Amino acid sequence: AQSVTQLDSQVPVFEEAPVELRCNYSSSVSVYLFWYVQYPNQGLQLLLKYLSGSTLVESINGFEAEFNKSQTSFHLRKPSVHISDTAEYFCAVSPLRTGGYNKLIFGAGTRLAVHP
Amino acid sequence: DVKVTQSSRYLVKRTGEKVFLECVQDMDHENMFWYRQDPGLGLRLIYFSYDVKMKEKGDIPEGYSVSREKKERFSLILESASTNQTSMYLCASSSGTTLNTGELFFGEGSRLTVL
Numbered sequence: 200a201q202s203v204t205q206l207d208s209q210v211p212v213f214e215e216a217p218v219e220l221r222c223n224y225s226s227s228v229s230v231y232l233f234w235y236v237q238y239p240n241q242g243l244q245l246l247l248k249y250l251s252g253s254t255l256v257e258s259i260n261g262f263e264a265e266f267n268k269s270q271t272s273f274h275l276r277k278p279s280v281h282i283s284d285t286a287e288y289f290c291a292v293s294p295l296r297t298g299g300y301n302k303l304i305f306g307a308g309t310r311l312a313v314h315p
Numbered sequence: 316d317v318k319v320t321q322s323s324r325y326l327v328k329r330t331g332e333k334v335f336l337e338c339v340q341d342m343d344h345e346n347m348f349w350y351r352q353d354p355g356l357g358l359r360l361i362y363f364s365y366d367v368k369m370k371e372k373g374d375i376p377e378g379y380s381v382s383r384e385k386k387e388r389f390s391l392i393l394e395s396a397s398t399n400q401t402s403m404y405l406c407a408s409s410s411g412t413t414l415n416t417g418e419l420f421f422g423e424g425s426r427l428t429v430l
Contacts, residue, residue, distance in 0.1 A: 203357075208355065233418065235421075240423070241423050241424070242319070242405055242421035242422050242423040242424050243358075243405065243407075243419075243421040244421070245418060245419075245420075248418060289357060289358065302360070303360075303419060305357040305358040305359075306357055307355050307356060307357040308355075308357055
């Protein structure tokens with residue numbers, strides 16, 4: 200079975216400061232990895248994903264995440280946050296399968312609050 | 316862009332009422348999903364459908380049923396609403412290819428309160 204642990208339920212940070220949102224997963228098979236973001240009163244949007252290749256993946260708004268297989272982690276980072284980054288962030292994993300439905304398993308979420 | 320539309324953003328119902336949550340996607344996706352989102356628990360899969368009239372149970376199907384009569388529409392039904400079904404409900408869809416990676420496209424959510 201797979202599981203996802205987001206180590207911080209809330210992360211307060213000042214504007215322009217760096218931030219790291221931590222995600223660890225457990226799986227007996229290889230996985231795809233995702234970060235989704237949920238802005239207030241909205242649904243989830245895909246922020247970035249790791250499917251294969253380079254272990255460092257980037258989003259269009261300055262976030263990056265690094266897949267670390269040995270530590271089974273996929274932490275999300277941004278060097279300088281903006282007020283508009285205030286949202287809830289969900290880490291998710293999908294175990295690789297050769298056919299059928301790849302179930303997406305979500306962490307409990309991390310609420311990022313950026314203060315001026 | 317993929318658009319997944321949930322018809323009701325906010326609903327208030329009484330215990331025992333029958334509740335319908337409707338979801339429509341406009342990208343001809345084969346697969347559709349219903350999740351519920353609760354604080355501290357993340358998202359939990361209720362049901363999903365990979366084709367018209369096909370459905371499979373997710374992790375927490377008890378107390379829910381679904382209907383998919385047309386490819387673009389996936390309905391979640393609470394036959395007799397209870398207070399423990401007060402939650403945010405999220406609909407999602409994916410194409411055949413993204414299904415195998417797990418990438419989903421979400422609606423804005425329906426917040427249901429059962430009194």
